[in-house]
Amino acid sequence: MKATSKTVNIFVELSRIIVGATFVLSGFVKAVDPMGFTYKIQDYLIELNLTEVFSLALPVALLIIVSEFLLGVLLLLGVYSKWTTRFTGLFMLFFTPLTLWIAVTNPVEDCGCFGDAFIISNWNTFYKNIVLLAGTVLLIAKWKLINTLFSLKTAPLAVLFTALFVLFFALYNIYKLPVFDFRPYRIGANIPEQMHVDPEKADIYETIFLYSKNGIQQEFTEENYPWNDSTWTYVDMKTHLVKEGEKPKIEDFSVDALYYDESSGSWNIGSDITDIILSEPSYLFLMVASSLEEMNMKHLNRFKKVSTYAIDNGWPFYLITSSGTDVVENWEKSNRSGFQFCHSDEKVLETMIRSNPGLILLKGGTVINKWDDSSVPLIGDMASVAEQTNIIAELNNTGTTGTVKLFIIALLFLIPLLLIKLGDRKMLVRKKVE
Known part of the structure; x- marks a missing residue:
């Protein structure tokens, strides 16, 4: 027993x-x-x-x-x-x-x-x-x-x-922004690298050719299809997954420029500028507003000042949104920001940063830093942003900041519980003495 x-x-x-x-x-x-x-x-x-x-x-x-x-x-x-x-x-x-x-x-x-x-x-x-x-x-x-x-x-x-x-x-x-970022757009991550996988580790597909002869259809592979036999008639071709491999961590990042057509007086979707954004050798700011309709307008002036500062230093500044061109038109008429607008998928933008709006600093496609709208640097602090953010990106790449944050959070949770437990023991000791 x-x-x-x-x-x-x-x-x-x-x-x-x-x-x-x-x-x-x-x-x-x-x-x-x-x-x-x-x-x-x-x-x-x-x-x-x-x-x-x-x-x-x-x-x-x-x-x-x-x-x-x-x-x-x-x-x-x-x-x-x-x-x-x-x-x-x-x-x-x-x-x-x-x-x-x-x-x-x-x-x-x-x-x-x-x-x-x-x-x-x-x-x-x-x-x-x-x-x-x-x-x-x-x-x-x-x-x-x-x-x-x-x-x-x-x-x-x-x-x-x-x-x-x-x-x-x-x-x-x-x-605020999440204290830990597990997404592929985290600080220190290189977006182009997240968009590709080693071909040897990718999905393996097989191409099947369907040919017909004397009313009978037969399937062939790339190795044995009768490309030089005129008695066979090509019918169809299809591919199927042989072995599932690794997937790119980012599969849907795509950005289209938006432009104002003065002749028609309307905003339109232009060319794909994804490569331009990801290959920019200098600093590049992305103001991410997944929805202009639901965007928090409280700190808009901060973004305007960052935009001015960026342009003065020759750094591109884009407002990237998933809102339609009609919404962009009405929003810009109301706010007269002068931002350079571009368009992307809503889910992509919500994954990039959990703030509407938020600010992302890129350099060569690498995420250098992120800010929620209330934490966007003031114009007086912008001069040291480049130096500070490079250090932040390096720390995030090594995982140093994450370990420190986790340790601090653990202490903030465990120490009060420990104090409650110590108070508990003191009450028990007091009871025994009495």
Whole structure:
């Protein structure tokens, strides 16, 4: 019996750690980029023809983020184990069938469970949830075996702090840029390099030729098709995937110039300037406004000053948007910015920077720095921007800043919990003395 009991305890502890840590990781990486998770929810709503509830995507994203992170932390701390395990079970009962539907129908290639930090297939996501569900069922059945790190007096404080921490962390990453950027447009990344893969590692396709002879059709490959046999008649050609290889991290980056036609008095889409932007040897500013209609106008003057400064120094400055030419026309009439406009896909722009508007500094196609609208450098600070941003890009390439940020965030979360625990111990010691 003792051996059986010990085995059960081991499985309970393993389940608690695995389920809890997975929930914490999943909640944290979503909190890093809540807007990215919001866009993912909107992708599902589009597939379900529920675009009328788009406005609920962000609140739902925040609710899932807080719930997931909070449940994970409570499992690891052993706080309110009876109700924590039950709510975790409800969470898994909802998402496990959902991920099965996603795996079968494949409405979106990446479910977004771990944001852009870890991309796993929809089927692997479902298998992961099966394991988590099995562990959760064990925890629900054996919740009494879970040891808690906090007393009933301090547990509410630990719960409240955890919920507020992840909520404010997520809100910070909404109103500012995400503290960690896992996307291919992160600082230090070279965009042209992200658009290509080694041909030896790319998808391998086979070309099939269909020929006909005496009313009978036959398939041939490139090695044996009867190109010099006139008795065969060519019918069709097709290709099929033989082996799936690596995909470019950026597959859809394309920019078209917009120009004002004085003769017609309207704005039009012009030539493709993607290569011009990515090959610019000097500094180049991209003011990214995925939607001019929804753009925050509060800090527009900052962008105008940066544009003037850039032009004075011979650096290109573009406003890149997905809005239509009619919107561009009305916006420019109202604001008289004098910006050079260009057009790109909305999803591309939302991936490039999570701010509408935001500012990106490029050099030779490499992302040197990014700013949300409220952090755009003031004209007095612009003189040192080039030197500062080159250092920032180098640090981001080595991962130094990411490690430091993660360490600071961990301290900000763990130190208050440790102080709550110390207060807990002092109360216990005081009780024993009394």
